[in-house]
Amino acid sequence: MSESFGLLLSYPGQVIKRYLAREKFTRIFAIFILLLIILFVGISIYATTIGGLNFISRDIEIRDALYFYIAQLFYLLVFVLSFGNSILVIAASFARKSHQWIMATPSFSIMAFVNLFQLLASSLWIFLAVIIPVLVGIAQFMGVDGLQLFLSFVLTTALIIIGSICGVLAYMLSVYLLRYFSRLLGQNIVSQSLAIILLVISSVLMIALFWRIAIPQDFVKFFDGNYIVQMQTMKEQLIYLPTFGIAQVLHDLLFCSNIFGTTYTIIFTVLTLGLFIITYVLLDKNYLIMWQLLQEGNYIAEKENSKLYSHRSYNFPAVNAVHNIIDKELLLIWRDKKNLLWFVIVIGLWVAQTAVSWRVTANANNYGDGYVFPDFVYALILAIGLYFISALALRFVFPTFSAERKVAWILGVAPISPWNIAVGKLLIYTGIFLFLGSPIVIANFVILGFGFFPALLYWIVFSLSVILIVLLAIYLSIAHPNRFSSDPETLSTTLPGLAFTSLALGGTIIIANIMYLVLSNVDLVVLLVLLITVLNLLLTSLTYNASEKFEYAGEIIA
Amino acid sequence: MIKIKGVSKKFKDKTIIHNLDLSIKKGEFYALIGPNGAGKSTLIKLLSGLLQPTKGEILLDGINIVENPKEAKALIGYIPDEPTVWDGMTGFEFMNFVGALYNIPASQREKDIKKLLKIYKLTGTEHQLYQDYSRGVRQKYSILAALLHNPSILLIDEPIVGLDPISIDITKNILDIFVKDGGTVLMVTHTLFVAQELATRIGIFEKGKLKIEGTYKELVDRANLPTKTSLDDVYKNYLV
Numbered sequence: 131m132s133e134s135f136g137l138l139l140s141y142p143g144q145v146i147k148r149y150l151a152r153e154k155f156t157r158i159f160a161i162f163i164l165l166l167i168i169l170f171v172g173i174s175i176y177a178t179t180i181g182g183l184n185f186i187s188r189d190i191e192i193r194d195a196l197y198f199y200i201a202q203l204f205y206l207l208v209f210v211l212s213f214g215n216s217i218l219v220i221a222a223s224f225a226r227k228s229h230q231w232i233m234a235t236p237s238f239s240i241m242a243f244v245n246l247f248q249l250l251a252s253s254l255w256i257f258l259a260v261i262i263p264v265l266v267g268i269a270q271f272m273g274v275d276g277l278q279l280f281l282s283f284v285l286t287t288a289l290i291i292i293g294s295i296c297g298v299l300a301y302m303l304s305v306y307l308l309r310y311f312s313r314l315l316g317q318n319i320v321s322q323s324l325a326i327i328l329l330v331i332s333s334v335l336m337i338a339l340f341w342r343i344a345i346p347q348d349f350v351k352f353f354d355g356n357y358i359v360q361m362q363t364m365k366e367q368l369i370y371l372p373t374f375g376i377a378q379v380l381h382d383l384l385f386c387s388n389i390f391g392t393t394y395t396i397i398f399t400v401l402t403l404g405l406f407i408i409t410y411v412l413l414d415k416n417y418l419i420m421w422q423l424l425q426e427g428n429y430i431a432e433k434e435n436s437k438l439y440s441h442r443s444y445n446f447p448a449v450n451a452v453h454n455i456i457d458k459e460l461l462l463i464w465r466d467k468k469n470l471l472w473f474v475i476v477i478g479l480w481v482a483q484t485a486v487s488w489r490v491t492a493n494a495n496n497y498g499d500g501y502v503f504p505d506f507v508y509a510l511i512l513a514i515g516l517y518f519i520s521a522l523a524l525r526f527v528f529p530t531f532s533a534e535r536k537v538a539w540i541l542g543v544a545p546i547s548p549w550n551i552a553v554g555k556l557l558i559y560t561g562i563f564l565f566l567g568s569p570i571v572i573a574n575f576v577i578l579g580f581g582f583f584p585a586l587l588y589w590i591v592f593s594l595s596v597i598l599i600v601l602l603a604i605y606l607s608i609a610h611p612n613r614f615s616s617d618p619e620t621l622s623t624t625l626p627g628l629a630f631t632s633l634a635l636g637g638t639i640i641i642a643n644i645m646y647l648v649l650s651n652v653d654l655v656v657l658l659v660l661l662i663t664v665l666n667l668l669l670t671s672l673t674y675n676a677s678e679k680f681e682y683a684g685e686i687i688a
Numbered sequence: 689m690i691k692i693k694g695v696s697k698k699f700k701d702k703t704i705i706h707n708l709d710l711s712i713k714k715g716e717f718y719a720l721i722g723p724n725g726a727g728k729s730t731l732i733k734l735l736s737g738l739l740q741p742t743k744g745e746i747l748l749d750g751i752n753i754v755e756n757p758k759e760a761k762a763l764i765g766y767i768p769d770e771p772t773v774w775d776g777m778t779g780f781e782f783m784n785f786v787g788a789l790y791n792i793p794a795s796q797r798e799k800d801i802k803k804l805l806k807i808y809k810l811t812g813t814e815h816q817l818y819q820d821y822s823r824g825v826r827q828k829y830s831i832l833a834a835l836l837h838n839p840s841i842l843l844i845d846e847p848i849v850g851l852d853p854i855s856i857d858i859t860k861n862i863l864d865i866f867v868k869d870g871g872t873v874l875m876v877t878h879t880l881f882v883a884q885e886l887a888t889r890i891g892i893f894e895k896g897k898l899k900i901e902g903t904y905k906e907l908v909d910r911a912n913l914p915t916k917t918s919l920d921d922v923y924k925n926y927l928v
Binding site: 542 | 738787789790
């Protein structure tokens, strides 16, 4: 048992060793770029934190209440990220067929620990990239001592663990609920996709409930009256947040240098450890049962002649090759519940941002008609939109050729050129992103009170930028296909993946900045449109050339 | 007809296929056997247009696959060693999609698919997802998909892995009829009894080169082995 345990724990180290065994220089360079990106993101977040706090501190009437509000929102975000990540990791671990051999040995129970370890490790990247810069920024601005900064790290780690544990427990609960319903119905309905759908529905219901209770409160009223009144109003509303208590401790630690912050940090840490142990014991006891329940979908013998597992097959009515590629991509996105969940999460965040814009604008308008937002807000809306599109493109478009390496033979032997495949993928992903993104972007324009003509120009810039991002992802995918991995998460950390991330994010910042600078001058906006069009044509030509040299199989087959 | 003229394939510094010349006539069943890593699968992938040769020329019924890939690929049916298909497709969708790629009209496709499914008695499984199929069923679908557009050349990489004995017989029958109808087959395999039964010519491939080729009888004779020696023993005689 202990030997297999050691072997499994040494696995990540071996993966890194193997990763560096080939193309050492390129891969060290890729790691270097990844660290640079993390550093860049960290410094940006640190600078934004200091800048934001500086800005807030100028308004002495609402300053202190706003600090409390920021602590609450910050911890809510950390919790949601850890919770969501934990569900994705635990669900993936039950779907992995490569674990079958471990589950067939008497040491199967180590998987419970390995999974908890994996999901905590994968949640902690948030700590590196986002949390440390924010906490250091706040600590430096407020002038708190090293011990309090350290305690805020401890407290935040505890929150990440709590978020992750809640994800695991929610997933377990969802599987057991499905098992209960299976018994009631007399047929097995336990599956990965249903468990995740159940969780998504529950989360949406909880958010809706919270929205009903807390959001109707006028944001501006949060900051009405003196400090005591402000805090009272906020606490009455925000107490429904799952992170309310722990966020209050962070506020006490960093913003108030309060002794209670130290005491409660210790209490929360002990509670977290206890909760972790309980979760581990529960998962350990139930892991095999859950595995068996979720694996039933993989046993094929009884399925092959069972009507129960039948689907309505699509006919591929078109004869045109590009049209068929589009149909195929749409069908596969629709059939993969994990893909749909990704779309729901990203689009959900985008809609949430729009809802906040709507709320803030409505509040602002209550206190004076025709409130005009500063120009940077309009540029920011564009940047946020393109950022969400980049995130979707990194997950779906960039890995597209590499992810199909095992099925490449189907397209590779058929009389269809790689260029036609690339065009099909360009059309379908641009179409989906514009179909989903345009209404949200237009809603933002309406909310912020844009005129028709500026809104049209903005939408044209947005649409051309979406094409640019998708083209960039397809070009990098076809020019640098990966022969070793089909996993989108792994592919996004390869050198071409990092190049896409850097170029897409850099391009988004540049386009949004140019838009900000030229906002009042229509001629200059037209120039920006021309510039993006030229870039699109250039990338199209590069993609065509890369498709001419594309091979469906690579060195790995030898 | 398949004509390979001076073909080499290099991956970076490593040469996998060395200046290969090979000609397979129309109506001929050619089996290529050899140890793991000899370059057999790479050769099949070169012929099917999944890879481009570093040097040399490949002609399929007189059409150069590098210069006219669309025309050449329309002639080929390819059966891979790993019958991996998108998990989210049903067997029917997979065959329909493949048919659409070969420009077969939708109404024709449906009729042909129904007819083909009967060969392996797969009717009833076609609307289930690929992820739910066993290895053998996947293999059967990939064999049927290769036949859907009536190719004149079949390129096969390990045709019977995962198939039960009855399905193996059906597969052998399919290939036999295909050749008798004038089709050309190049098959790469480690299942030597199939090669011995079906192939009109057998080539032994090693380190990217054709070591020896001929009919089964010629290979036995050249090795001075008894007439009834199995291909297994012939193979070992040449390679061990």
